[in-house]
Amino acid sequence: MTTYRLAVVAGDGIGPEVVAEGLKCLAAATEGTDITFETTEFDLGAKRWHATGETLTDADLEAIKGHDVILLGAIGDPTVPSGVLERGLLLKLRFELDQYVNLRPSRLYPGEVSPLSEPGDIDFVVVREGTEGPYVGNGGALRVDTPHEIATEVSVNTRHGVERVVRYAFSVATGRERKHVTLVHKHNVLVHAGHLWRRTVEAVAPEFPDVTWDYLHVDAATIKLVTAPASFDVIVTDNLFGDILTDEAAAISGGIGLAASGNVNPDKTGPSMFEPVHGSAPDIAGEGIADPSATVLSVGMMLDFLGHKELAQKVEDAVAADAAAKVAGGAEGNGPRSTSQVGDAIAARIRG
Numbered sequence: 076m077t078t079y080r081l082a083v084v085a086g087d088g089i090g091p092e093v094v095a096e097g098l099k100c101l102a103a104a105t106e107g108t109d110i111t112f113e114t115t116e117f118d119l120g121a122k123r124w125h126a127t128g129e130t131l132t133d134a135d136l137e138a139i140k141g142h143d144v145i146l147l148g149a150i151g152d153p154t155v156p157s158g159v160l161e162r163g164l165l166l167k168l169r170f171e172l173d174q175y176v177n178l179r180p181s182r183l184y185p186g187e188v189s190p191l192s193e194p195g196d197i198d199f200v201v202v203r204e205g206t207e208g209p210y211v212g213n214g215g216a217l218r219v220d221t222p223h224e225i226a227t228e229v230s231v232n233t234r235h236g237v238e239r240v241v242r243y244a245f246s247v248a249t250g251r252e253r254k255h256v257t258l259v260h261k262h263n264v265l266v267h268a269g270h271l272w273r274r275t276v277e278a279v280a281p282e283f284p285d286v287t288w289d290y291l292h293v294d295a296a297t298i299k300l301v302t303a304p305a306s307f308d309v310i311v312t313d314n315l316f317g318d319i320l321t322d323e324a325a326a327i328s329g330g331i332g333l334a335a336s337g338n339v340n341p342d343k344t345g346p347s348m349f350e351p352v353h354g355s356a357p358d359i360a361g362e363g364i365a366d367p368s369a370t371v372l373s374v375g376m377m378l379d380f381l382g383h384k385e386l387a388q389k390v391e392d393a394v395a396a397d398a399a400a401k402v403a404g405g406a407e408g409n410g411p412r413s414t415s416q417v418g419d420a421i422a423a424r425i426r427g
């Protein structure tokens with residue numbers, strides 16, 4: 076019997092709605108196996124902030140550290156000043172738990188829709204740096220609300236931070252069929268950070284002689300994601316560029332409702348955290364119409380991370396089959412389904 080301690084941070088907006096379906100599918104995947112998950116729910120997010128003014132206390136963090144993995148829904152609410160929860164809770168978790176790899180795969184499942192006329196065989200993964208870049212909170216504002224206001228948001232890139240995520244990206248590539256890494260940055264303008272990234276890739280690449288690599292400026296990368304998405308294998312990039320590119324990647328490969336991610340601490344000095352790429356979607360929160368597929372796929376990534384490859388594949392196959400059935404119409408494809416109907420359908424497929 077293997078028991079994992081799972082911290083659940085459902086969060087805000089559609090977070091609790093999609094996490095409920097993620098847990099439903101986790102239960103389906105582990106049914107009849109000797110694997111169990113003991114879950115602890117952490118009531119963090121807008122409600123807690125309104126009640127106490129707290130985002131993530133030291134005690135919360137310590138309690139979360141006592142878990143093997145984390146499943147997160149989404150953080151952020153229009154009733155809370157922008158950035159308070161995103162920085163004080165979500166990014167704090169990623170930074171404090173040293174989740175320096177933000178792994179975001181993009182696959183266009185057979186039968187799934189893409190708005191592109193020639194999407195081809197989309198199957199790439201973005202390895203986004205998760206603890207540095209412009210998201211570290213290094214900046215400030217002077218003369219606020221005057222005509223002379225100045226605001227800075229400094230991107231911090233350390234050799235240590237860049238090197239470890241670049242090495243991770245190459246190690247991902249070496250296990251894939253095409254074995255190719257594309258560094259995405261903007262080193263023609265951001266010469267300090269960009270050249271650090273380029274020099275680091277040049278230094279790390281020889282450790283992986285079977286992996287080829289090339290470079291794209293981020294603006295050109297946004298074009299190529301639309302015109303030739305099938306040409307990508309592994310993309311490595313910084314925190315901000317990776318954030319933006321992965322929403323675009325979601326849009327071309329089935330939509331934001333299918334985009335999963337893992338915030339991984341490869342050194343295992345703290346728990347890794349799995350969450351959909353999307354946010355709290357306040358525009359549809361409470362309506363029971365959010366697509367839980369991305370959360371279910373994130374549960375699959377969590378199982379894969381824990382070494383349960385077969386269960387992970389089962390979960391991914393179930394989501395892919397559900398997506399295909401939805402597109403094709405048929406019993407499950409008739410009309411819009413509720414969040415829990417999608418969860419039920421995927422769970423049934425997992426059970427087989």
Ligand SMILES: NC(=O)C1=CN([C@@H]2O[C@H](COP(=O)(O)OP(=O)(O)OC[C@H]3O[C@@H](n4cnc5c(N)ncnc54)[C@H](O)[C@@H]3O)[C@@H](O)[C@H]2O)C=CC1
Binds near residue numbers: 093150351352359367
């Ligand atoms: N990891 C996280 O917790 C993230 C949090 N956020 C936060 O979420 C809040 C809303 O941010 P937005 O920029 O609106 O991004 P968002 O990802 O929440 O929503 C963008 C659009 O996608 C739709 N959408 C998102 N997830 C969906 C799903 N599962 N099924 C169907 N439609 C879905 C929404 O309805 C909306 O139209 C903000 O507070 C933001 O800071 C944003 C991104 C990630």
Ligand SMILES: CC(C)CC(=O)C(=O)O
Binds near residue numbers: 161165318352
């Ligand atoms: C609030 C952001 C830091 C989260 C986000 O947009 C993301 O990680 O994709």
Ligand SMILES: [Mg+2]
Binds near residue numbers: 318319322352
């Ligand atoms: Mg984002």
